[in-house]
Amino acid sequence: MADVKTGDLVTPGDQLCVIEELSPGYGTYEKDGIVFAATSGGVSIDxxxxxxxxxxxxxxxxxxxxxxxxxxxxxxxxxxxQRAEVSLVKRNGKDILSPLAGEIHISNVTRRFVRSMSDVIRPGDIVKAVALNTHTIPVELSLIGPDLGVLLAKCVKCGNDLTLTTYNNLICLRCEHRETREVAKEYGHMFGLEQRTDLAPRRRSYDDRRQDRGRRGSGGRRNNYHYGNHSRRNGRPRRDSRR
Known part of the structure; x- marks a missing residue:
């Protein structure tokens, strides 16, 4: 018979029975022939x-x-x-009575290359995702899509809400610390945060980048190399090869 009886209180992950005994109903899921509790509550056997x-x-x-x-x-x-664990509290805009476990793999965050999960999401972030599977725990999630991603992020230094400046770039208005996330198109909207494009990271001009390349490329050897009869290289006169 089942491992539980009607009226027993269970929590997510508790084993209830095998599939041959009872079929999984609301608030349960089956894995490898075993039925587990997906949420907290009381058992009801029909x-x-x-x-x-x-x-x-x-x-x-x-x-x-x-x-x-x-x-x-x-x-x-x-x-x-390579992954992030998420506590899910809303489904299609409605509150979930008991939080469900979700998981995001790094391959389901964005189509571009990501070296580490912490580059696109951090603990405490509020995320909007789409379910990739059906009736399984943890729910496999994806953030790929313009309406999906991080909705709100906290500064890792002071805990203040981060403000969006430009594409995936965030700044803390309290301590001016900058971070990146894989943000949703509506980042901050439902939390009263406005985008601040005037605080976007300054993009260096072409002239600045060219001057830096010139400074990096100028070495002592080039500066000491002169042409002509009386030029010297490494402290010795240079012979003129012209006749």
Whole structure:
């Protein structure tokens, strides 16, 4: 029989039964033939339909797990070299009664090359993502798309909200620290933050870059090399090869 009975309280990840005993219903998911709890709540077993589901404490049915294409919002909890863990709290604009676990792989952040996940997302960031799979925990997420990405980021130095300047460039108005994220098109809008293009990183002019190249390329050997009968190189007279 099942490992639990009707009325038992469970949390996400708790093993409930095997698929041969009961079919997964609301608030559950199946992996490798075992049914697990996807959210917190009370167990409800329907012996007639041979199904198991998770209910709210007041007896109401929880919303089903996200499906492919659902738009989800949440907070980044842990960020590693190649992936980030997200606590999901909204699904298609509606609150999720109990946070769900989501995960973003570095290959699903942007189409451009990214060396490390911390270059595009940090712990505490609020993100908007799309679900890549159906009825699985953790939910596989993608940030690829103009309406997807980081909606709000915090300064890693002082914790203040970061302000968007230009494409993926952010600045802290308190300590002037600059950072980068893979931001959504509507970054900061729902949090009352306005874009400040006047604070964008200054782009160096062509003349400045050319002067720097000239300074790097000028060495002692070139400066000491002169042409003519009386020129010297390395302290010795230079012989004129002309007849």
């Amino acid at each position: 012996l007639k339909d041979r199904a198991i589901r998770i209910l709210e404490p007041n007896g109401t049915v929880r919303l089903p797990l996200p499906v492919q294409g659902d738009i989800l919002m949440g907070e980044a909890l842990n960020v590693y070299e």
